[in-house]
Amino acid sequence: MDGGLTQAESRELDARIQKRQVKEFMNVFGNLVDNCFTSCVDDFTSKALSGRENGCLSRCVLKSMTTQTRLGERFGELNAAMTAEMQQKMR
Amino acid sequence: MDGGLTQAESRELDARIQKRQVKEFMNVFGNLVDNCFTSCVDDFTSKALSGRENGCLSRCVLKSMTTQTRLGERFGELNAAMTAEMQQKMR
Amino acid sequence: MDGGLTQAESRELDARIQKRQVKEFMNVFGNLVDNCFTSCVDDFTSKALSGRENGCLSRCVLKSMTTQTRLGERFGELNAAMTAEMQQKMR
Amino acid sequence: MSFLGFGRPQPTSAEKIAAVENELKVVAEMHSRMVKICTLKCIDKTYREGELAKGEAVCLDRCAAKFFEAHQKISDQLQKETQAQQAGRGGGFGMQ
Amino acid sequence: MSFLGFGRPQPTSAEKIAAVENELKVVAEMHSRMVKICTLKCIDKTYREGELAKGEAVCLDRCAAKFFEAHQKISDQLQKETQAQQAGRGGGFGMQ
Amino acid sequence: MSFLGFGRPQPTSAEKIAAVENELKVVAEMHSRMVKICTLKCIDKTYREGELAKGEAVCLDRCAAKFFEAHQKISDQLQKETQAQQAGRGGGFGMQ
Known part of the structure; x- marks a missing residue:
């Protein structure tokens, strides 16, 4: 994959990858907040979250994490399969 | 905040901040156009905006600006309060 | 437009333009997948696409390409007209 | 080496x-x-x-x-309103 | 004051x-x-x-x-759950 | 110093x-x-x-x-259609 990068270059690549992961995580987090807030908060007669809203948000976070993990596993498997198939075709 | 940036570095930082503000403004503008067009324009029997559509767009722009300003103020207050609280905890 | 860029600079500019076009194309492709999948796939009783879903996806891709081309043409015309008008005003 | 340097006579090549x-x-x-919004407004989702219908x-x-x-x-309206606001209470539009 | 340079004493200016x-x-x-979501929740689309109604x-x-x-x-809950997960099965949250 | 330099024998490290x-x-x-779309399709919003239901x-x-x-x-279809279009009227897909 890195065929002949110098040490400095591979450090640069690592830094970029880390930067991307931070960005990815921020996206996931932002989408989670959006989705859970949209689904759970609908009462604007007070400015503090109600018990019902808090419970809903907490369950939404849990479920979203499990969803994320499960889809992450599926994505990994499907991506590996697709990559293998494409490499097959290329020969 | 800038603890020991050279002049050249702090100019670089200013330039980046300005670049981000331009980007932010373009986003706000784009979202406003999207939102107002989606809400106000629904008649495709002619290719020019009707009087009703023009009026709706104009009111939508006004209301969106007030919304933006109001939420900007709230955001500033809430963010300041949150930052203060976090600094409190860190001590 | 490029008033006095050196050869190296105009190569750099070309590279950036190409990078943007790649990004643009990826966006168009991603939106197309999102839109067609959302519109066509709704049956999760099996893990393979059904004949109906495949047909729908294929027609969706065709229609999206025609839409993209048509709107691209309109966009080009309208943008040229707007640019001309703005240059008129500036004199 | 500055970037969006307003008020300077000669923009650099980077600029x-x-x-x-x-x-x-x-x-x-x-x-x-535009593509997103007009697709949503005009194209039958079934x-x-x-082919595109007429x-x-x-x-x-x-x-x-x-x-x-x-x-x-x-765009025109925003410009006017922002100018009016700035002339008035010195406020601005956007994130504060 | 450092950013992504973990364990290093002096962050560079670039950092x-x-x-x-x-x-x-x-x-x-x-x-x-926030602007997108609260506009959606609170503002009448007609x-x-x-003017903003009261x-x-x-x-x-x-x-x-x-x-x-x-x-x-x-944010707090995510941090706690992630720590619990890491203590448990060494799994993580996000893309794998 | 080029960037996505196609047709050149040796890609630089930057490339x-x-x-x-x-x-x-x-x-x-x-x-x-995928996460966005499958959450929308599969997860009960209440x-x-x-826990995830079975x-x-x-x-x-x-x-x-x-x-x-x-x-x-x-992806396959797009590639085929684009090739057919290019062979045909020299048109392209995307922004013109």
């Missing part, structure tokens, strides 16, 4: 490249928003046909024209 | 600039998400009036407060 | 780094779109339960599989 790049980006975003095609043309008109009007 | 830039971006994105204004204020509270709670 | 980075980005975006979990698995299949098919 010229950045300006062209930015222009391209603005136009590309506007295009992308995709029973792979009505859909006409709708797309008009939607594009209206989108440009709206874009221009909103 | 400091990147840290400030990143902070700005995080705040701007949160702001942008735009029969150009009810809309109050709704925006409360929506902003609730959004910050939810943001904070979700 | 190799850019290629890896781009690959990562493409995969991350596809992942992110959040009465914090039906939801199965739906996610199938949605992921269908998403990959659709992604691949659409």
Whole structure:
């Protein structure tokens, strides 16, 4: 994959990858907040979250994490399969 | 905040901040156009905006600006309060 | 437009333009997948696409390409007209 | 080596490249928003046909024209309102 | 004061600039998400009036407060769950 | 010093780094779109339960599989149509 990068270059690549992961995580987090807030908060007669809203948000976070993990596993498997198939075709 | 940036570095930082503000403004503008067009324009029997559509767009722009300003103020207050609280905890 | 860029600079500019076009194309492709999948796939009783879903996806891709081309043409015309008008005003 | 240096007589090449790049980006975003919004407004989501129906095609043309008109009007109005606000209470539009 | 340079004593200027830039971006994105979501929750889409109705204004204020509270709670919960997961099966949250 | 220099024998390190980075980005975006779309299709929005229901979990698995299949098919079709168009009237797909 890195065929002949110098040490400095591979450090640069690592830094970029880390930067991307931070960005990815921020996206996931932002989408989670959006989705859970949209689904759970609908009462604007007070400015503090109600018990019902808090419970809903907490369950939404849990479920979203499990969803994320499960889809992450599926994505990994499907991506590996697709990559293998494409490499097959290329020969 | 800038603890020991050279002049050249702090100019670089200013330039980046300005670049981000331009980007932010373009986003706000784009979202406003999207939102107002989606809400106000629904008649495709002619290719020019009707009087009703023009009026709706104009009111939508006004209301969106007030919304933006109001939420900007709230955001500033809430963010300041949150930052203060976090600094409190860190001590 | 490029008033006095050196050869190296105009190569750099070309590279950036190409990078943007790649990004643009990826966006168009991603939106197309999102839109067609959302519109066509709704049956999760099996893990393979059904004949109906495949047909729908294929027609969706065709229609999206025609839409993209048509709107691209309109966009080009309208943008040229707007640019001309703005240059008129500036004199 | 500065970047968006306003008020300076000679833009550097880096600035010229950045300006062209930015222009391209603005136009590309506007295009992308228009495609999204007009597809939503005009295209039947059942995709029973792979060809654009006549009505859909006409709708797309008009939607594009209206989108440009709206874009221009909103841009003009925003400029006016912002100037009025700045002349008034010194406030601004956007994130504070 | 360091940013991504874990365990290193002295952040370079480039790192400091990147840290400030990143902070700005995080705040701007949160702001942008809040505006989108609270506009959706509180503003009447018919735009029969150009002024914010009293009810809309109050709704925006409360929506902003609730959004910050939810943001904070979700952030805390995520941190706790991730730590619990890492202590447990060594799994993580996100893309694998 | 060129960038995506096609047709050149030896890619520079900067090009190799850019290629890896781009690959990562493409995969991350596809992942992110899949999560968004399959959550929408499969997850009950009332959040009465914090655990994935059996039906939801199965739906996610199938949605992921269908998403990959659709992604691949659409990609293949686009390539074919674009080639046919280019062979035909020299037109292209995308922004003109």
